[in-house]
Amino acid sequence: MFKAVYNWIDERLDVAPLWRDVADHEVPEHVNPAHHFSAFVYCFGGLTFFITVIQILSGMFLTMYFVPDINNAYASVDYLQHKVAFGGIVRGMHHWGASLVIVMMFLHTLRVFFTGSYKAPREMNWVVGMLIFFVMLGLGFTGYLLPWDNKAYYATKVGMQIAESVPYIGVYLKELMQGGTIVGAQTLTRFFAIHVFFLPGALLALLAGHFFMIRKQGISGPL
Amino acid sequence: MSNHEGQKPVRKEMSRRQFLSYTLGGTTAFMAGGVALPMIRFAVDPLLQKKEESAFIKVTEEAKITNDPVEYKFKIHQVDGWYESEAELVAWISKDANGNIFALSPVCKHLGCTIGWNTENSDQYVCPCHGAHYTRDGKNLSVAPNPLDEYEVKLDGGFIYLGPIKPNTRV
Numbered sequence: 086m087f088k089a090v091y092n093w094i095d096e097r098l099d100v101a102p103l104w105r106d107v108a109d110h111e112v113p114e115h116v117n118p119a120h121h122f123s124a125f126v127y128c129f130g131g132l133t134f135f136i137t138v139i140q141i142l143s144g145m146f147l148t149m150y151f152v153p154d155i156n157n158a159y160a161s162v163d164y165l166q167h168k169v170a171f172g173g174i175v176r177g178m179h180h181w182g183a184s185l186v187i188v189m190m191f192l193h194t195l196r197v198f199f200t201g202s203y204k205a206p207r208e209m210n211w212v213v214g215m216l217i218f219f220v221m222l223g224l225g226f227t228g229y230l231l232p233w234d235n236k237a238y239y240a241t242k243v244g245m246q247i248a249e250s251v252p253y254i255g256v257y258l259k260e261l262m263q264g265g266t267i268v269g270a271q272t273l274t275r276f277f278a279i280h281v282f283f284l285p286g287a288l289l290a291l292l293a294g295h296f297f298m299i300r301k302q303g304i305s306g307p308l
Numbered sequence: 309m310s311n312h313e314g315q316k317p318v319r320k321e322m323s324r325r326q327f328l329s330y331t332l333g334g335t336t337a338f339m340a341g342g343v344a345l346p347m348i349r350f351a352v353d354p355l356l357q358k359k360e361e362s363a364f365i366k367v368t369e370e371a372k373i374t375n376d377p378v379e380y381k382f383k384i385h386q387v388d389g390w391y392e393s394e395a396e397l398v399a400w401i402s403k404d405a406n407g408n409i410f411a412l413s414p415v416c417k418h419l420g421c422t423i424g425w426n427t428e429n430s431d432q433y434v435c436p437c438h439g440a441h442y443t444r445d446g447k448n449l450s451v452a453p454n455p456l457d458e459y460e461v462k463l464d465g466g467f468i469y470l471g472p473i474k475p476n477t478r479v
């Protein structure tokens with residue numbers, strides 16, 4: 086059945102070269118944990134991506150209940166966590182995934198560092214990786230405010246003071262991020278927009294660049 | 309530039325290719341700008357809106373103030389986007405040795421948590437977040453880079469009125 090559908094589409098659109106281009110390439114021995122167990126360190130990049138996919142999916146589902154409004158945000162999170170079936174699980178995936186993605190990214194960066202994979206010709210991918218890192222920090226920072234509880238509010242206040250300490254432009258930077266002079270209604274809507282649209286968009290574009298370069302340059306050689 | 313016989317005179321004229329790339333580039337820039345500018349102005353609007361001056365609010369009676377700081381709460385009218393509310397502010401008010409009344413802001417000058425008086429029985433203001441300490445005058449003893457801010461104080465008819473926040477004037 087599946088085969089028939091695939092063939093029907095392939096006859097018309099010739100899709101085989103498309104997926105071959107993406108999937109059909111050899112995994113070198115030195116990165117294959119089946120050959121050398123220690124090669125598991127090469128999995129951290131993929132694991133980072135796996136958790137990123139979980140973040141995006143669980144985040145999309147959270148927005149089915151979440152309301153970015155100072156009077157209702159906390160209540161909507163409380164509701165989705167305690168009244169909705171599997172709410173604790175879905176929010177838990179997003180909550181714990183947010184920390185785990187940082188851990189995985191860090192381990193991946195260590196692997197790249199200690200295998201010297203940042204060296205020519207892969208310098209640009211190190212830079213893109215660093216940009217991904219900052220986007221991830223931004224996602225963590227903006228996401229943390231959304232439940233609008235005390236921890237969220239004060240963590241954001243502290244973050245704003247840090248932004249304010251930037252020389253010369255600090256005050257303006259803070260006001261721009263806050264959307265006003267206080268952490269309030271307009272901060273919450275702003276952070277929500279940045280968290281679910283702006284940064285995920287930037288993240289996907291950067292990941293596309295990251296993966297394109299890996300495919301083009303191949304994985305770096307054995308030590 | 310030499311002008312040899314038989315060579316075409318050099319004319320300062322735009323080539324067709326250049327003309328097209330300028331007009332197409334200009335049009336593209338215009339269209340991109342037309343799309344981007346409204347959105348940018350939209351996003352930075354809170355920065356450019358007029359800030360309202362905070363008024364002086366009656367907080368308590370002058371006679372109640374002692375040498376030990378006491379926490380006073382008072383309400384200001386707060387406009388937060390499409391929400392208007394009576395927001396509660398906090399001031400720690402006390403008298404110094406000369407009988408001058410002053411009011412300190414409870415916002416820690418390290419990274420903005422809320423300080424408390426004498427929470428460690430040391431006659432100091434203490435911040436629970438990263439352990440900043442301040443004297444009664446708000447002088448920063450540890451962690452925080454600056455002394456606690458002050459409210460402007462007005463005394464009138466035996467009552468204390470508090471106004472805008474200003475940098476500490478006592479240390």
Ligand code: HEM
Pocket residue numbers: 137140141142143144145147148151162176179180182183186221224225226228229230231232280281282285
């Ligand atoms: C790698 C990407 C992401 C990271 C690191 C991240 C991180 C976070 C963090 C730390 C929180 C606070 C969680 C908590 O308080 O328990 C949060 C909340 C939230 N995020 Fe994300 N997020 C990511 C992607 C997304 C995406 C793509 C969406 C939506 C399309 C999304 C939607 C939400 C929503 C609605 C909340 C509020 C609900 C809640 O607090 O549980 N997130 N995020």
Ligand code: FES
Pocket residue numbers: 416417418419420421435436437438439440451452
């Ligand atoms: S915010 Fe008060 S010590 Fe850091």
